[in-house]
Each structure stands twice: as structure tokens, then as C-alpha cells.
Amino acid sequence: MKKDLFNGVVKYTAAGFMLGVLLIIIGLGLSYAHGFKGSWFHIFQFAPNFVIIIFSPIFLSLLSYFIGVKTEQLLLSNREIKESLVLQQINNSAADIQLKLLAKVVAQxxxxxxxxxxxxxxxxxxxxxxxxxxxxxxxxxxxxxxxxxxxxxxxxxxxxxxxxxxxxxxxxxxxxxxxxxxxxxxxxxxxxxxxxxxxxxxxxxxxxxxxxxxxxxxEISIESLYKEVSEYKFALDQSAIVIIFNNTGKIIHVNRKFCEINEMAEEELLGKDYRAISISMRNKTVVKNIMTNLQDAKIWKGELINRNSNGTSYAADTTIVPLLDARGKLHKFLVIQQDITERKELEIELMTNKNKLQQAMQIAKLGSWEKS
Known part of the structure; x- marks a missing residue:
């Protein structure tokens, strides 16, 4: 744009200069027509304003320069306005298209x-x-x-x-x-x-x-289910011993009751081999019987003898549930136990008393026979 402005101004200036030169030529022609044939002095005699005419190329060049500058600035301004209007129309058209498209998207x-x-x-x-x-x-x-x-x-x-x-x-x-x-x-x-x-x-x-x-x-269903499971877990923790161990026999979860009966903290029990606590699980015959059931994804039920940290043994009515992963493979075992030590002791005591009673009855029969 600056180049176009410069070229336009040069054209106007050159035109003014040429017009001045033309005036000089016309002046010279007029002087000659009036009989100019001598020195330059006679130019002023027949054309007294010829001095002005001589400098007219400069005056007209300057005048044309300013006219050219203003004209080109006006043309340039008009061109910029036209371009701006065109650009604005393009932008408005694009904006209208975007608005219509946005309206369709928003509506659907x-x-x-x-x-x-x-x-x-x-x-x-x-x-x-x-x-x-x-x-x-x-x-x-x-x-x-x-x-x-x-x-x-x-x-x-x-x-x-x-x-x-x-x-x-x-x-x-x-x-x-x-x-x-x-x-x-x-x-x-x-x-x-x-x-x-x-x-x-x-x-x-x-x-x-x-x-x-x-x-x-x-979410509400899961929250309700979680609450229900939490309640079951709380009830189970209050009444039963719960242990979870993995395929290698390492304990990975215990509940509070198991910690209490073994007189050990949870941190001490986690990672410990379950056989270190269960005396019965050290018996290969017992382990084989249990694992045969569990590997067939069957629940095993029976009685096991455990030993706590102070060396005291206790009997536990035990249920072992095999837990499967997403691929249906065994990866954990859930153990639920009830401490039945008192019941077992009572059974032993009843059995002992029963044996004593039978012995007493046999002795009584024997005495009766001898007397007769």
C-alpha cells in the first residue's frame, strides 16, 4: 500500500512539473509571436510575467505533490474501508454460518x-x-x-x-x-x-x-450394597474369626477377633504363613484333604486346632471358601472359624463322666452277681 501511495504521488508531481514546462513553452511561443528575436531582455518586455512562468514547474510540481498525497491517501483510505467492509461481510457470513451450526448442535x-x-x-x-x-x-x-x-x-x-x-x-x-x-x-x-x-x-x-x-x-445401589456388606461384616467380626490367605498360604487379611484370640497385632499376622498358627494344617493328610476340595472349587468344613502366640491351643470349627479371580482361577481362600474350645472341653468332660458312669455300673453289676 505504501508503494502504491508513493507511485501515485510521483505521478501527480511529474504531471505538475510537465504542466509547468508546457507553460514555459507556451510563454516562449507567445513571446516569439510578438516579435521576440533578440536577447532574453525582450522576454520581459513582451511577457512581463514570464519569470513566474519559468518557476511554474516547481510551483505546479509542489501543488501536484500535495494534491497527489491527499488524493492517494483518500483512495487508500477508501480502499481500506472497502477491504474492511468486505472482510467484515466475510466474517459476518462466517459468524452466521457458525451460529446456525451452533444452534443446530445445541438443539440436538x-x-x-x-x-x-x-x-x-x-x-x-x-x-x-x-x-x-x-x-x-x-x-x-x-x-x-x-x-x-x-x-x-x-x-x-x-x-x-x-x-x-x-x-x-x-x-x-x-x-x-x-x-x-x-x-x-x-x-x-x-x-x-x-x-x-x-x-x-x-x-x-x-x-x-x-x-x-x-x-x-x-451409585445408590452400590452404596446400599456396601452398607449391607459392612453390616454383615460387622456382625461377622463380632462373632467369628475371619482370615484370608493366598495360594502360598500367606495371610493377607485378618479381623479384630482373630487378632484378639491370637494375642497378636494385625501387622504381626499379615504376611505370616497360616500353618504357623494352625497346628492341624501342618498335617499333610489334613492339608491334602482340604486342598483337594478347594481346588475343585468346593467349600471345606471341619475342625482345626490353632495355637496362639503364648502357646495355648484352641479348637476352631472351620469353613474354608475358595475365592476365584475374574478368570475363574483360585487366588485366595476365606476362612471363617468359631472358637469351640469350651464346647470340646465340655464334650471331653461329658465323655469322661460317661466312661466313669459305665465303669461304676459295671462294678455295681459285678458286686450284685458275687452277692447272689
């Missing part, structure tokens, strides 16, 4: 998109909102969504927290249970952002809502 996404004004009144919703919540634009326009979507099971504390944060101009991300038009409950993941003007005043809210009902139901 599964997520709900809601635009409301600074007072929280709905101005626009997409088709995703209608699919997720059941309401059309005509049904919600100019209304506050909280009055439509919230119900008895909606968490009032979460809803209040969302409102307070938005009024402070904070963007929020929350999960909230709301009500569908048909009365059913659904879970939405909410992402709401306030839009402010140049003065900082909130003029709009843009909300993106994602239906996460399936995920929340799974």
Missing part, C-alpha cells in the same frame, strides 16, 4: 441447555431439556425453573446453596434430584454460569443439565 444435544435472564426467568431452552424434563419452551418461558422442577424429595439445602452462589455471581456445579413433567424423579448434573454486562450486573444465566439418573441409581 442430549444435555439440557437453559438460558434465563438476570431474575432467573426462562428465556430459551433446547430440545434436550424437553427430552429430559418433559416441558416445552411455551410451558416454562418467563417462569422460574425451581418452581416447576423441584419437589418433596429435592434437596432443599443444595437448592438453597445453588441459589446463593448464583446471586453472588459464582458459577456452580452440582447434582440435584428434580421432577419430570410426568411426576417421576430424575437426577441432573447442573453446571450454571452467570453472565454479566460491562458494569458487572448479572444479565443472564446459562445452565447445562445432564441426565445422570442411571449413574446415580447405580
Amino acid at each position: 444435544v442430549n444435555e439440557s441447555i437453559v438460558i434465563s435472564n438476570g431474575r432467573g426467568l426462562v428465556e430459551w431452552i433446547n430440545d434436550g431439556f424437553t427430552k429430559n424434563c418433559g416441558y416445552t419452551l411455551e410451558e416454562v418461558k418467563g417462569k422460574v425453573l425451581d418452581d416447576i422442577l423441584h419437589g418433596p424429595l429435592t434437596d432443599k439445602k443444595v437448592a438453597k446453596s445453588i441459589l446463593e452462589k448464583l446471586l453472588r455471581g459464582e458459577a456452580i456445579t452440582e447434582e440435584l434430584l428434580i421432577y419430570h413433567k410426568d411426576g417421576s424423579t430424575i437426577w441432573l448434573a447442573l453446571s450454571i454460569k452467570p453472565i454479566c454486562d460491562d458494569t458487572g450486573e448479572i444479565v443472564n444465566f446459562i445452565a447445562i443439565q445432564n441426565n445422570i439418573t442411571d449413574r446415580k441409581l447405580r
Whole structure:
């Protein structure tokens, strides 16, 4: 552009200079027509303004230079304006195309998109909102969504927290249970952002809502199952000894009751070979019988003798459950035991008393026979 400006100015300057030269030639011609045939002095006699004409190339060159500069600047400015307008039209056209494309995308996404004004009144919703919540634009326009979507099971504390944060101009991300038009409950993941003007005043809210009902139901189900398992575990820990050992016989989990009966801390027991505690498991015949069942993925039940850290033995009614990995291979064993030492001692005592009674009866019969 600068080169074009320079070339244009040079052309105007050259034209002015040529015009000045032409005036000199015309002046000379006029002087000659009036009888100029002598010295230069006669030029001023027949053409008194010829001095001015002599300097006219300079004057006209300067004048044409300034005219050329202004003209070229004006042309350049007009050219820039035209280019700017063309570029703006191209940008506007591209922006229109992008807006139309964006409108199509926004209208067809599964997520709900809601635009409301600074007072929280709905101005626009997409088709995703209608699919997720059941309401059309005509049904919600100019209304506050909280009055439509919230119900008895909606968490009032979460809803209040969302409102307070938005009024402070904070963007929020929350999960909230709301009500569908048909009365059913659904879970939405909410992402709401306030839009402010140049003065900082909130003029709009843009909300993106994602239906996460399936995920929340799974989470609630898993949480309920975890709670149930925790309760079973608590009940089991209160009444039974629980040990888990791996394929090599190393203990990888024990419960509190097992630690108490063995008078050892959990850290001392983890990694220890289970056979170091179970006397019965040192018997190859017993181990073979147990492992035969377990390797066939069968549960083994029986009585084992364990020994705690102070050397005291105790009898344990034992159930060993084989645990399979995702590929169906044995990788851990769950042991559930009940301390039956007192019962075994009572059985032994009863057996001893029974034997004594039988002996006494035999002696009594023998005495009766001798007497007769």
C-alpha cells in the first residue's frame, strides 16, 4: 500500500512539473509571436510575467505533490474501508454460518441447555431439556425453573446453596434430584454460569443439565450394597474369626477377633504363613484333604486346632471358601472359624463322666452277681 501511495504521488508531481514546462513553452511561443528575436531582455518586455512562468514547474510540481498525497491517501483510505467492509461481510457470513451450526448442535444435544435472564426467568431452552424434563419452551418461558422442577424429595439445602452462589455471581456445579413433567424423579448434573454486562450486573444465566439418573441409581445401589456388606461384616467380626490367605498360604487379611484370640497385632499376622498358627494344617493328610476340595472349587468344613502366640491351643470349627479371580482361577481362600474350645472341653468332660458312669455300673453289676 505504501508503494502504491508513493507511485501515485510521483505521478501527480511529474504531471505538475510537465504542466509547468508546457507553460514555459507556451510563454516562449507567445513571446516569439510578438516579435521576440533578440536577447532574453525582450522576454520581459513582451511577457512581463514570464519569470513566474519559468518557476511554474516547481510551483505546479509542489501543488501536484500535495494534491497527489491527499488524493492517494483518500483512495487508500477508501480502499481500506472497502477491504474492511468486505472482510467484515466475510466474517459476518462466517459468524452466521457458525451460529446456525451452533444452534443446530445445541438443539440436538442430549444435555439440557437453559438460558434465563438476570431474575432467573426462562428465556430459551433446547430440545434436550424437553427430552429430559418433559416441558416445552411455551410451558416454562418467563417462569422460574425451581418452581416447576423441584419437589418433596429435592434437596432443599443444595437448592438453597445453588441459589446463593448464583446471586453472588459464582458459577456452580452440582447434582440435584428434580421432577419430570410426568411426576417421576430424575437426577441432573447442573453446571450454571452467570453472565454479566460491562458494569458487572448479572444479565443472564446459562445452565447445562445432564441426565445422570442411571449413574446415580447405580451409585445408590452400590452404596446400599456396601452398607449391607459392612453390616454383615460387622456382625461377622463380632462373632467369628475371619482370615484370608493366598495360594502360598500367606495371610493377607485378618479381623479384630482373630487378632484378639491370637494375642497378636494385625501387622504381626499379615504376611505370616497360616500353618504357623494352625497346628492341624501342618498335617499333610489334613492339608491334602482340604486342598483337594478347594481346588475343585468346593467349600471345606471341619475342625482345626490353632495355637496362639503364648502357646495355648484352641479348637476352631472351620469353613474354608475358595475365592476365584475374574478368570475363574483360585487366588485366595476365606476362612471363617468359631472358637469351640469350651464346647470340646465340655464334650471331653461329658465323655469322661460317661466312661466313669459305665465303669461304676459295671462294678455295681459285678458286686450284685458275687452277692447272689
